[in-house]
Amino acid sequence: MSTDDSRPELAAIDRREAVREKAQQVRVQQSRARLARRSALVAGVVVAGVAVTAVIAWTISATAGRPQLQPLNATADGFAISSVAGVVGGDSEAQVGVDASPTPLAEESETPTPTPDATDSTEAAVPPVEIRVYVDYLSPGAREWQLANVQQLSAWVEQGAATLTYHPVSMMAAKSNGTKYSLRAAGAAACMATYSPDDFFNFNNELLSRQPAVDSDGYTDAELADLAIASGADDPKRVRSCIESGDFSTWVKDATERAVTDIPETDGLALTGIPMVLVNGQAYVGALGDPAEFSQFVLTSASDAFYRSQESTESPAPSASPSPTP
Secondary structure, three states: OHHHHHHHHHHHHHHHHHHHHHHHHHHHHHHHHHHHHHHHHHHHHHHHHHHHHHHHHHHHHHHHHOOOOOOOOEEOOEEEOOOOOOOOOOOOOOOOOOOOOOOOHHHOOOOOOOOOOOOOOOOOOOOOEEEEEEEOOOOHHHHHHHHHHHHHHHHHHHHOOEEEEEEEOOOOOOOOOOOOHHHHHHHHHHHHHHHOHHHHHHHHHHHHHOOOOOOOOOOOHHHHHHHHHHOOOOOHHHHHHHHHHOOOHHHHHHHHHHHHHOOOOOOOOOOOOOOEEEEOOEEOOOOOOOHHHHHHHHHHHHHHHHHHHHHHHOOOOOOOOOOOOO
């Protein structure tokens, strides 16, 4: 009787042992699976790390092997105007809203013409006024100033009364829905100045007169190239390739940073806003759309430069001192 009563207890013990053994087997399998996954993960990380290292090394070597492209014909990150041919307002045509008779700087009535000495047969010349323009091609102010002054700027350059240099910069790259239009337009201007310098002023004027709206996508690279070629590019294929490849984008970024830090040949000026127009190193702060006010500023600067040149060339010779009598 006691033997029969113990059989259910033995059966229960056997079942518990079987369950424990099964659980132990499952734990062992799980441990092995975790170990395998951990090993695979470590191996994957190592492989990925090697791959990333290889990509970084390739990128660095590729960048180091690629020369930094610099535009030709640039002086202090600016392009001097060599020709105003083909520009609206650059000939006898009057531009809408602009006086058709720009003031000739060389004939300023308030500047006295020096009378040459009997011993000097050459008359002192009035030095040309130096005009530098820092321009972002997405800036409405830059467009306003250009359209108001393009005619008299053209006349002054043709007369030799002024030198005119444009410095393309990118201050508004974030204002074109992510397309960085002002950066690309400035790079396109550098392409034109490099490969077709005689047509740079015309292209510069077209970029500003046909300026897209702020916060729009702006022109595509292909459309910028089309506009450059329509402006008279001497080497259309090279200009198109330069613009569509963004050859001078890095140069524009660097030039902008340099201007924001310090503008050379000025009294500590730095680029803080667009446009910045400098006349003989002095910033113009008048109305952008008033060509008469800008002309007066230029004339005043021309007078100052004239008198400074006279003072530097007309230093009186020291009078002879009599010899002391012994």
